[in-house]
Amino acid sequence: MRVYGDPVLKQVANEVDQVDGALAKLVDDMVETMYGAVGAGLAAPQVGVQKRLFVYDVGEGPDVVINPTIVETSGEWYHDEGCLSIPDLRLGIVRPKQVHLRGYDVDGEEVEIEADEFLARVFLHEIDHLDGVLMVERLDDDQRKVAQRVLRDRALGFDTSALEAKLVAAGSDQEV
Numbered sequence: 220m221r222v223y224g225d226p227v228l229k230q231v232a233n234e235v236d237q238v239d240g241a242l243a244k245l246v247d248d249m250v251e252t253m254y255g256a257v258g259a260g261l262a263a264p265q266v267g268v269q270k271r272l273f274v275y276d277v278g279e280g281p282d283v284v285i286n287p288t289i290v291e292t293s294g295e296w297y298h299d300e301g302c303l304s305i306p307d308l309r310l311g312i313v314r315p316k317q318v319h320l321r322g323y324d325v326d327g328e329e330v331e332i333e334a335d336e337f338l339a340r341v342f343l344h345e346i347d348h349l350d351g352v353l354m355v356e357r358l359d360d361d362q363r364k365v366a367q368r369v370l371r372d373r374a375l376g377f378d379t380s381a382l383e384a385k386l387v388a389a390g391s392d393q394e395v
């Protein structure tokens with residue numbers, strides 16, 4: 220798992236131009252990694268692969284979206300979010316509440332998905348990974364400074380629990 224500070228997480232991933240056996244194998248490996256880390260979603264750059272795809276499972280079995288594009292978003296939802304690449308950090312983040320996504324499945328067939336609340340959040344979080352954007356960057360300026368201080372202080376071995384308490388919203392313990 221690539222973690223915060225790894226430059227690969229800051230890069231824009233490339234479109235997948237071939238859906239073949241190698242890609243299916245990558246998808247299988249990513250699902251395994253996601254389950255191993257007990258996450259609800261995982262984007263290819265998180266395992267060091269600069270390709271536009273992500274896997275997810277919000278309780279209905281694993282699935283993949285290749286070359287996802289956001290057709291439309293609506294609403295707004297403030298909720299806690301976690302990231303497998305920034306372990307043990309919860310951030311209350313505002314995102315759209317619904318998203319209409321288009322992409323391809325592992326057979327190369329076009330798929331369209333309407334997602335709401337947590338699944339919508341997973342999709343938006345994973346697409347951010349494909350664009351080199353981490354959840355910390357979705358905070359407002361003040362909150363981002365607090366989050367960056369938490370990460371810096373942690374690296375120095377300081378207790379950051381008081382600062383972390385300023386960053387959470389309602390409570391979700393799933394990482395994506």
Ligand code: ZN
Pocket residue numbers: 301302303304344348395
């Ligand atoms: Zn993440």
